[in-house]
Amino acid sequence: MPEGDTVFRQAAQLHRALTGHRLKSCDLRVPDYATVDLTGHRIDDVTAHGKYLLIHTGGMIIRSHLKMDGVWHLYPLADGTPRWRRPGHTARCILSTAEHQAVGFALGELVVFPAMELSQQQSHLGPDLLGADWDPQEAVRRLRSRPERPIGLAVLDQRYLAGIGNVYRNEICFLHGVHPATPVAEVVDLPGIVDTAHRLLQVNRLRSRRVTTGSATAAVRSWVYGRDGQLCLRCRGRIHRAELGEEQDRRRGRTDRIIFFCPHCQPQT
Ligand SMILES: [Zn+2]
Structure with a gap:
């Protein structure tokens, strides 16, 4: 995507x-x-x-x-x-x-x-992760504007920060050990999540293949995205797949409501 x-x-x-x-x-x-x-x-x-x-x-x-x-x-x-x-x-x-x-x-x-x-x-867009005027504090402030919202949905909202799609939202949540359904208010290191998103997009912006694990081997280019049923690269448990979306997403049949996560590394609180 x-x-x-x-x-x-x-x-x-x-x-x-x-x-x-x-x-x-x-x-x-x-x-x-x-x-x-x-x-x-x-x-x-x-x-x-x-x-x-x-x-x-x-x-x-x-x-x-x-x-x-x-x-x-x-x-x-x-x-x-x-x-x-x-x-x-x-x-x-x-x-x-x-x-x-x-x-x-x-x-x-x-x-x-x-x-x-x-x-x-373009006024509806939040700070651009790849823009020259990237503003992490503003992105964090916007994410916190709806503290009850699941982090996995908030980071997809381009009004808060612009550039994240389904691959990165899943990978970022894994890297921080956060289940995507966790409310924003309960995410301990929100600035860290925003910083990880920025770093991942920066390193991948000129690559022909997106890599979040540091490995160019096809099977392990991502930690969890698209790896449901496979072994977690950290704990060797099984990666799960589920749905996380708001009602309007379900009606539109949006595929970005699919989440991937490791239940052991990302326990749901
Ligand atoms: Zn794991």
């Missing part, structure tokens, strides 16, 4: 290829913006903020969110029309310069707004 580090890496790749180049074509395949055409404008920057990818061009910002299945691919145009690696009908945004074509497939959200509205459009 795309998390803040994935978006950061895709933004960095698009930035290297597109920034400074003019758009030869601009095709937005969502009804609200089908008539928006930024052809001829120079791409000024490509940035990430939490789980959003922002393309700055022509005084406007094209903002996308990958949600569950979205991805940006970059294709060189030197060899003619590229062969896409995803089905054409899932393409939502196609931006071409003289040398590259960037295609956003299955984007969970695509909006276009004037650059001057950026701070207003």
